[in-house]
Amino acid sequence: MGTKLEVSNTDPKVVKENKMAKIIKNEMSALAFLAPFLVVFIIFYIWPVIKGGYMSFFSWGVAGADEYVGFKNYISILKNKDFYSNLWHSFYFLIISAPIIIALGLALAMIVNQKIMFRTAIRGIYFMPYVLSVSVVSFIWLRMFDSNNGLVNAVLSKIGIHGNISWLTDSNYAWWAIDITTVWWTVGFVMVLFLAGLQEIPEELYEASAIDGASSFQKFIHITLPSLSGVIRVQIFFQVIAGLKIFGQPHIMTQGGPGDATNTIIRYIYMTGFKKDAFGMASAQSILFCIIMLVVAALQYRFVNKKD
Secondary structure (H helix, E strand, O other): OOOOOOOOOOOHHHHHHHHHHHHHHHHHHHHHHHHHHHHHHHHHHHHHHHHHHHHOOEEEEOOEEEEEOOOHHHHHHHOOHHHHHHHHHHHHHHHHHHHHHHHHHHHHHHHHOOOOOOHHHHHHHHHHHHHOOHHHHHHHHHHHOOOOOOHHHHHHHHOOOOOOOOOOOOOOOHHHHHHHHHHHHHHHHHHHHHHHHHOOOOHHHHHHHHHOOOOHHHHHHHHHHHHOHHHHHHHHHHHHHHHHOOOHHHHHHOOOOOOOOOOOHHHHHHHHHHHOOOHHHHHHHHHHHHHHHHHHHHHHHHHHHHHO
């Protein structure tokens, strides 16, 4: 009778081969799921950056590349005061709006986190503006801030503040109109994120602090804020990026005016490319702005890690 030899499944070589085959299979499955996203990401994100970088070295008009100019576009931008002025406008908007949005979002989250009537409906009402597009929001508030027939001036008149305030044509008020519009539009989203963080805080922490005689303010400082530190960091990062990229509100509501008072860096790039047909120059402006954004993001990351 012959003896049948079998390779044991515990053979180290077989086990290693099976393990490698399983890893390759899992990686291929992951790539299959990621492939559609990667294709879209490369086409709509990576390729435009590469193309923009290439265009920035040319005098590029409607008909295409006219001539190679090297770094002349970049040198011209860095010598142009308008670039710095409009960049400052974007930072100015960020400095004013971001703290208000984050603070108000946290306050609303703490209110609707309480056991109050209709709190689900209230959450929905606060969040509803965020589902609207920037164009719709801007046109709504464009009408509300109308100096002659706007709702804002009408309400102010009713409470004794007389005089038609030129919200959108007076440089003293234009940015405040844009800030109010942005806060109304985005604060609901911030509220929802903070609300999710609040609901993750164990109730036992508040109960223990109450036994120790902690006041509501002490609970907020020593329990709520530390527990929400992760959410706060995410919100700061999101608001910085969103604030520097602002375009729709000033473009629709004030057209960058009065004068260039509300002209932001993104609108400045847009006007250079699509109104002046200087696509090479606009590409160079975009690349410089991307570098600035990367520096800001790196500083944020370093600051957060240092705090941790």
